[in-house]
Amino acid sequence: MNKRVTIKDIAQQAGVSVGTVDRVIHERGRVSAEVKEKVLQVMQALDFEPNLIASTLAFNRAIQIGVLMPQLHSDPYWDLPLLGMRRAQQSVRHYGVGLVEQMFDLFSPQDFKRSARALIDQKPDALVFPPIFLKESLELLDHCAEVEVPTILVNTDVEHPQVMSYIGQDSYQSGVLAGKLLSMAMNGAGKVLLLNLDKETTNAKHLMDKEHGLRHFLAQKDENSFTVLRQDVEDFDNPERLDSLLKSLLQQYVDIQTVFVTNSRAYKLVEAIQGLSQAHLPILGFDLLPNNLHFLQMGKIDFLINQNASYQGYLAIKNLTDYFIFKKQMPRVQHLPLDIVVAENAAYYVQREQGN
Amino acid sequence: MNKRVTIKDIAQQAGVSVGTVDRVIHERGRVSAEVKEKVLQVMQALDFEPNLIASTLAFNRAIQIGVLMPQLHSDPYWDLPLLGMRRAQQSVRHYGVGLVEQMFDLFSPQDFKRSARALIDQKPDALVFPPIFLKESLELLDHCAEVEVPTILVNTDVEHPQVMSYIGQDSYQSGVLAGKLLSMAMNGAGKVLLLNLDKETTNAKHLMDKEHGLRHFLAQKDENSFTVLRQDVEDFDNPERLDSLLKSLLQQYVDIQTVFVTNSRAYKLVEAIQGLSQAHLPILGFDLLPNNLHFLQMGKIDFLINQNASYQGYLAIKNLTDYFIFKKQMPRVQHLPLDIVVAENAAYYVQREQGN
DNA sequence: TTTTCTTGTGTGTGCGCACACACAATTTAA
DNA sequence: TTAAATTGTGTGTGCGCACACACAAGAAAA
Numbered sequence: 001m002n003k004r005v006t007i008k009d010i011a012q013q014a015g016v017s018v019g020t021v022d023r024v025i026h027e028r029g030r031v032s033a034e035v036k037e038k039v040l041q042v043m044q045a046l047d048f049e050p051n052l053i054a055s056t057l058a059f060n061r062a063i064q065i066g067v068l069m070p071q072l073h074s075d076p077y078w079d080l081p082l083l084g085m086r087r088a089q090q091s092v093r094h095y096g097v098g099l100v101e102q103m104f105d106l107f108s109p110q111d112f113k114r115s116a117r118a119l120i121d122q123k124p125d126a127l128v129f130p131p132i133f134l135k136e137s138l139e140l141l142d143h144c145a146e147v148e149v150p151t152i153l154v155n156t157d158v159e160h161p162q163v164m165s166y167i168g169q170d171s172y173q174s175g176v177l178a179g180k181l182l183s184m185a186m187n188g189a190g191k192v193l194l195l196n197l198d199k200e201t202t203n204a205k206h207l208m209d210k211e212h213g214l215r216h217f218l219a220q221k222d223e224n225s226f227t228v229l230r231q232d233v234e235d236f237d238n239p240e241r242l243d244s245l246l247k248s249l250l251q252q253y254v255d256i257q258t259v260f261v262t263n264s265r266a267y268k269l270v271e272a273i274q275g276l277s278q279a280h281l282p283i284l285g286f287d288l289l290p291n292n293l294h295f296l297q298m299g300k301i302d303f304l305i306n307q308n309a310s311y312q313g314y315l316a317i318k319n320l321t322d323y324f325i326f327k328k329q330m331p332r333v334q335h336l337p338l339d340i341v342v343a344e345n346a347a348y349y350v351q352r353e354q355g356n
Numbered sequence: 357m358n359k360r361v362t363i364k365d366i367a368q369q370a371g372v373s374v375g376t377v378d379r380v381i382h383e384r385g386r387v388s389a390e391v392k393e394k395v396l397q398v399m400q401a402l403d404f405e406p407n408l409i410a411s412t413l414a415f416n417r418a419i420q421i422g423v424l425m426p427q428l429h430s431d432p433y434w435d436l437p438l439l440g441m442r443r444a445q446q447s448v449r450h451y452g453v454g455l456v457e458q459m460f461d462l463f464s465p466q467d468f469k470r471s472a473r474a475l476i477d478q479k480p481d482a483l484v485f486p487p488i489f490l491k492e493s494l495e496l497l498d499h500c501a502e503v504e505v506p507t508i509l510v511n512t513d514v515e516h517p518q519v520m521s522y523i524g525q526d527s528y529q530s531g532v533l534a535g536k537l538l539s540m541a542m543n544g545a546g547k548v549l550l551l552n553l554d555k556e557t558t559n560a561k562h563l564m565d566k567e568h569g570l571r572h573f574l575a576q577k578d579e580n581s582f583t584v585l586r587q588d589v590e591d592f593d594n595p596e597r598l599d600s601l602l603k604s605l606l607q608q609y610v611d612i613q614t615v616f617v618t619n620s621r622a623y624k625l626v627e628a629i630q631g632l633s634q635a636h637l638p639i640l641g642f643d644l645l646p647n648n649l650h651f652l653q654m655g656k657i658d659f660l661i662n663q664n665a666s667y668q669g670y671l672a673i674k675n676l677t678d679y680f681i682f683k684k685q686m687p688r689v690q691h692l693p694l695d696i697v698v699a700e701n702a703a704y705y706v707q708r709e710q711g712n
Numbered sequence: 713t714t715t716t717c718t719t720g721t722g723t724g725t726g727c728g729c730a731c732a733c734a735c736a737a738t739t740t741a742a
Numbered sequence: 743t744t745a746a747a748t749t750g751t752g753t754g755t756g757c758g759c760a761c762a763c764a765c766a767a768g769a770a771a772a
Contacts (some may be wrong), residue, residue: 004750004758004760006758007758007759008758008759018758018759019761022760022761024757025759026760028761050758050759051757051758051759053757053758053759054757054758054759054760054761055758055759055760057757057758057760058758058759058760058761058771059761060760066766155751261753
């Protein structure tokens with residue numbers, strides 16, 4: 001109930017003007033050592049907290065956040081973080097935070113490079129992007145360092161001094177979690193078919209980490225009973241190929257009991273093997289794409305691990321706002337929860353994706 | 357990049373003063389129909405959005421939110437929502453939102469009533485509480501209606517016109533989810549021991565809903581193979597009693613394969629049966645209490661369903677802030693996700709509880 | 713010694729909005 | 743018909759802070 005302490009109060013108590021207090025707060029110099037000391041002392045004594053509302057109003061500066069993301073609607077997974085960023089921007093627009101979006105072709109390093117240049121040329125105050133192409137991303141980070149643009153990475157981490165924060169999943173641990181869930185579905189023994197439905201150029205690190213996590217969990221659980229068969233499929237957009245491939249694998253390895261699709265493309269597998277009638281083959285995939293959710297509800301997919309892709313984008317923008325407007329620090333790494341989603345609890349997560 | 361539209365711009369375009377624009381915006385009256393029309397038209401045309409930062413600064417009013425919660429540290433579960441509220445208050449304190457906390461004895465309706473009175477006497481702008489005692493809660497809501505204090509319920513919903521919003525879990529669905537997880541742990545058949553570790557006076561509705569959810573799921577999954585044995589234990593603070601009870605139950609019903617503890621007190625069960633050495637008995641419980649987490653990591657508890665108790669509190673305060681400061685609407689019911697927590701993904705949720 | 717630069721401090725304006733107040737033009741009551 | 747109340751509109755101040763500017767006093771340079 002007691003009125004808030006303002007810089008005016010500080011000034012009065014310290015016997016100086018508000019201008020001097022302001023100089024102390026912002027360390028603008030031009031204050032004698034003794035006066036500065038006195039002011040700091042009074043601030044401490046009165047437990048002064050600057051009014052951030054007034055501060056942002058007076059500050060009156062627009063922050064432009066550069067966003068470099070894969071083309072919208074080119075891949076359903078990559079829509080999620082971008083939509084999350086836009087939602088976040090909406091919720092902080094009053095602080096003068098805006099997005100400068102620049103899209104690139106998900107499968108073209110050249111286009112990534114070109115888009116990056118175009119974005120930097122617009123001199124954003126910060127940059128957010130997923131380092132899908134390692135080499136080009138490192139170049140971009142070097143460039144950011146030159147022009148002093150702080151950067152947040154999403155989806156994949158990269159070690160680089162210019163990276164202020166990484167927001168994303170812990171791929172290794174998601175592999176471990178997959179191991180746990182799949183082993184539960186396997187009554188004690190069996191083979192896991194690990195499917196990498198991806199082009200070689202992208203995400204290699206990711207998928208490897210997941211594989212390691214899975215293998216580690218299964219080995220530690222029961223070294224002899226569980227085995228993993230890995231299969232990489234670059235031609236994942238071709239249902240016939242996928243279908244025949246899977247058929248032959250199941251024929252060849254009769255002990256395949258479950259399938260682990262290492263990214264968000266589990267639905268492609270389900271679509272491809274619709275015809276394949278046989279005993280239920282438990283499938284675990286990632287992310288709450290509409291297609292995945294559909295098959296989850298139908299019982300064709302058993303588990304989805306939600307990597308909170310849209311929340312990654314949301315947090316990136318939120319954190320940058322906190323950083324610029326509220327001068328808050330940011331953790332170097334922010335791992336988001338790995339939600340276990342089954343048909344019975346999917347609704348809440350879907351709702352959350354939309355909302356916040 | 358284009359400068360934001362202000363009321364000054366509107367005034368200029370409409371050929372009136374800012375005062376008039378202000379009157380139109382806040383519907384303070386005293387504006388002729390034609391001028392009002394004109395102003396609204398210009399606002400529409402220029403896509404005017406009031407600057408909420410400036411607005412809150414000028415509004416300059418403190419909001420006091422009354423919080424009626426069980427005594428801190430009387431039960432570990434109930435600490436969570438309160439701590440969530442305090443965290444939320446910290447993050448919105450700059451908007452002049454404060455909490456007025458009033459605690460009551462978790463097991464005393466009389467004390468609840470008394471505390472409620474004391475809180476209302478302080479004339480808060482809104483009220484948040486869990487309607488643990490139904491009769492007393494309805495009385496309180498009636499009282500709130502009289503003095504026009506909008507109210508948010510957490511943890512349990514109650515139908516009453518004065519309830520602006522309910523934030524909490526969907527108990528029935530959490531029972532369904534428990535059924536899913538337990539049936540996975542049971543290879544096709546077996547008995548679930550359902551343990552209600554609670555006093556009769558509290559939460560009855562809750563626990564019944566969970567039981568119904570569980571039974572419904574199991575029946576629909578396989579009517580004949582799964583059975584449920586329910587046991588209510590009011591004396592849950594007595595380990596010896598719990599221990600001997602469980603021993604005799606396991607002896608009597610040899611087909612008990614899993615245990616479903618319907619609230620956050622799974623750790624009490626584990627503590628009681630430490631000695632009981634037998635084949636692993638999968639246990640499912642609720643909520644991320646330190647003790648529960650400890651046993652989860654040790655493998656004594658297999659699943660925890662996280663009802664996001666602390667986030668419930670957080671959201672309650674956040675939503676009220678949005679309501680009072682930003683004039684946002686609130687959904688009547690907000691169900692939070694039911695997170696499936698196992699040893700392999702617990703860390704993230706624990707971290708989130710602390711953070712946001 | 714005079715001039716220029718540096719340092720320390722205070723004053724004033726504006727951010728965009730909310731709200732109180734002044735005051736003219738009506739309208740209604742006396 | 744005159745006084746009082748009502749309606750419509752504009753002006754001014756303040757919310758708490760950021761920042762530009764003014765200006766005095768002393769230090770350094772000429």
